[in-house]
Amino acid sequence: MKGCIFNIDNGYLEGLCRGFKTGILTQNDYLNLVQCETLEDLKLHLAGTDYGNFLANEPSPLSVSTIDDKLREKLVNEFMHMRNCAVEPTSTFLDFITYSYMIDNIVLLITGALHQRPLQELLPKCHPLGSFEQMEAIHIAATPAELYNAVLVDTPLAPFFQDCISEADLDEMNVELIRNTLYKAYLEAFYDFCKELGGETAEVMCEILAFEADRRALIITINSFDTELSKEDRARLFPKCGKLYPDGLAALARADDYEQVRSVAEYYAEYQQLFATTGNNPEEKTLEDRFFEYEVKLNVNAFLRQFHFGVFYAYLKLKEQECRNIVWIAECIAQRHRAKIDNYIPIL
């Protein structure tokens, strides 16, 4: 019964999304890709996969950035197609996904403006999913309050921004604070939205978002050591929708070094494993990679259940991971630095 109702509006989209998902490169493809000698080889092999002729009209020699652009363009096209076909509440859900890119774009532009970079140089670096009308005029703002009043008030990000309105000048520290506060507000709002949707969507998405929140909390803590960020400020940046909330976050707020963070993670079975297998040696994977792997696992699991919106989110994230993998391999090939070529994150 649920399936009938779900499929009235979203059956086509879900089918489409699952179809797209089957186009994700397999382990076999990766094995072939890492054997490539040149980027031309890479192109030839990708032409045999679901990517098809996406590089056919690019003149040789290829550069990694062209590949990156084209990969992204293809992904964005697919996503926008789904977005354009969507109706409430799927459309809101898909919009929510794009907000994170908007946050990234805003931060990118402000940082660029702080470093006196011309706008024309920054714009191509913005993610097309997160572009909005007022985006390019962002550098008129000198303080967060101005930023809010002049630029962001019309965007969907406005409600998230309320916590960072201040009259302090925009400097690098401030920008980082804004980014993390925005992201925290965004994650919490997204989490609540999914919860409100209920059903399978809530079950799948809340798990993914909870992990995302915890990952941010852990990484913020680790990165904040030896910076001027005070502990109170740090605690304010933790998203409160993860599994670490409330005890874990409280413990993280008190942490002073990496070991303490690790001991906090010990209390949580999933995270304990991630920490247990990381190290700084070349053979061992970094914590970041572990997080990525775990994210991939969650996203792949999302496809095991039906009649929920999580597949759209999971597909986008998986595809992004795939793009990162291809770009990583392409970089390794282009720089003739094959030792680390196997460090991509396999998508199972």
Next chain:
Amino acid sequence: MGSLFRSEEMALCQLFLQSEAAYACVSELGELGLAQFRDLNPDVNAFQRKFVNEVRRCDEMERKLRYLEKEIKKDEIPTMDSGELVEAPQPREMIDLEATFEKLENELREVNQNAEALKRNFLELTELKHILKKTQVFFDERENRDVDDSLTASLIEESVYGTNMMDLAAKTGGQLGFVAGVILRERIPAFERMLWRACRGNVFLRQAEIDNPLEDPTSGDSVYKSVFIIFFQGDQLKTRVKKICEGFRATLYPCPETPNDRREMAIGVMTRIEDLNTVLSQTQDHRHRVLVAAAKNIKMWFTKVRKIKAIYHTLNLFNLDVTQKCLIAECWVPVLDLEAIHLALRRGTERSGSSVPPILNRMETKEIPPTYFRLNKFTKGFQNLIDAYGVAAYREANPTPFTIITFPFLFAVMFGDLGHGMLMFLFSLWMVMNEKPLIAKKSTNEIWNIFFGGRYIILLMGVFSMYTGLIYNDVFSKSLNIFGSEWFVKDSNQAIFRRKTTMLDPKNGLTDYTYPLGMDPVWQVAENKINFLNAYKMKVSIIIGVIHMMFGVMVGLWNHQFFRRRINVICEFIPQIIFMTFLFFYLCILIFHKWVNYSAKADLKPELINEGAHCAPSVLITFINMVLFKSSEKVGECEPYMYGGQEGFQKFLVVIGLLCVPWMLCAKPYLIFKQRQLQHNKFDNVNGGSVMEEGGSAQLGAGDTAAAAPSGGHDEEESFQDICIHQGIHTIEYVLGCVSNTASYLRLWALSLAHAQLSEVLWSMVMRIGLAQSGWYGGIVLWAIFGAWATLTLGILVLMEGLSAFLHTLRLHWVEFQNKFYSGTGYSFLPFCFESMLEAAQNAEVD
């Protein structure tokens, strides 16, 4: 017909090609299109194959050609398709081609770059022109404001605000700065909002739309833009406003303050625009010349490059032998064409100037060869119908040759109407007559292509429908009285006119002859026409169906004989045909018997009372009683049976027929079981013997064979359980199928009835209204009504009814006919052929 009935005999051949000659040989084979190459390095990556560099160069050339083509299309220059055959160029020609394309591409890019720069310049000047023109209006308004201040002041909020600003400016000494520029029209609202927010309402914006679309120099699209002018006070606001303008990608232009300067500037701009126009047109001319030259050859170049690429792709499938001197290929080839292949190879060797001739070996293989039928444009459509169900297994009987006749015939049984058939026939005849020009047009309309692809099917369907229409005596639901009805009315004319209806009794209203062709036209006016036709068409459907199915079973026999499957003949074919004949064919015989032996005239003679029409027993009841072993009872003085000893004979038939069921079910599995046991015993004996005779050393070897043989057997043969289950399914399907399929053929009657009724309704509800009008206006009404009737006839009766009859016919062939013998588990032969390759590339391009 031989090759259409069974697919071509294929041979797996091994080819040894001299490295130098390989290219030319493969090119010749591609022109011939009779060899399907197998991939000999399936494990090798695409980019690790031998000729990957050449393929890549071809890709690059294709990219350049695509770029050229895009530019040519942009300028709407017609490309010429000379239609002449372009040979695959020699490998050394590739370098020339590459150089040509490279030069063309660079030239074009340069021209485009210049043109773009010029266009950008042009755009800027045009925008400036518009700004000067539009701002003039704004400034004029300012001048006039004092005059009608009181009028405009309270009209709109914005203008109140504007006048206030200007008043303010006037009071503070006229220190009002302004910027003017152009912005995309759709960005105006957001732009305005942002200005208001960022400057806290301290600016004044006026804007006016530019009516004509402007061309965007990079993409070439035309875009709509608006001119705006912003008034503000102070430098801080100025930088802010400028930043916002930059953010919204508005282009700002200098605009002089005084009207005189503006006028001068406008004149300057106009002259510069004119100069630019001449330069621009020259650039365009140059570009046009380059493209026209390229357009002449582009199709040929595409063909050449695609051929080279296809050859190298094929060469990539080959194996390199150890000495690196020659390439080894494996291909499927029709046995009959081996000679042609040999010739092509020799031509290729000669062309390449190699001294060593290529070697072609036939190989023994256990693999199932592909299915290949030699088709022509006529048989192709029919074969497509069959292939849509499943490609025939290798050398299996192909239903196509029979389908060519049965398909249009069964269709016509449902679609029997001379008029509608004629329409269909004429349409398909037009397609067939204009075949060549229509093919050359290469339409992309999917529906049209379906019709055109099936033009010969439609042609035959039309002809057969005309025939059945004659038999049913139906022309747009009216009848033709060609030979004169054989019915007559005995009564005087007056008597007839007094009655509303007249009963024609066959006893005394019929001459001694029958109407020579089909239905007597008198049925057209009979009240019991439908009753009569129902009985007739129903029986005809059953007869056609049973014969069709029995024929299917017979084709199955040919298959069993061809593949030497005697066990299938004994355990499947014989019981099947007995079952069908004894039950269903007997039914057909009863029908014929009833038609021949009972007549109305016999009623007149008392001694023939049992052969009179009113005594004819119902075939249906007789058949049901027969199957249920019930005896029919005498009704009045009529005999319930059609001939003597019928009851006993029928019982015999049913018993034998039913006995066939266990025969079908059990005989084959049992025989296979026996056979296997026998084989097993043999193996045991051999093993036992060898152990006894040769002792210890041989024991190992014997053990090996014993272990290998049964396992090998298991791989090839299905397990016994599977065989039993399959046989069970097969039997149930056949036995139940005979009943349900026979019933299924009744659709012939049902659709034919529906078609006839529909066309009659259309005539009486629509056309008759037109014909019933009198007076001069009757002609006009008739004219209009005829239009409606013709449209409905075409749309509903010919198109929709035709489609539905087509689908039902397709089903009767796929399900009822083919499941008696056709497995359809083969795979089709896809030879390496330039022609089909180019066609596919062209179609992909169109999409």
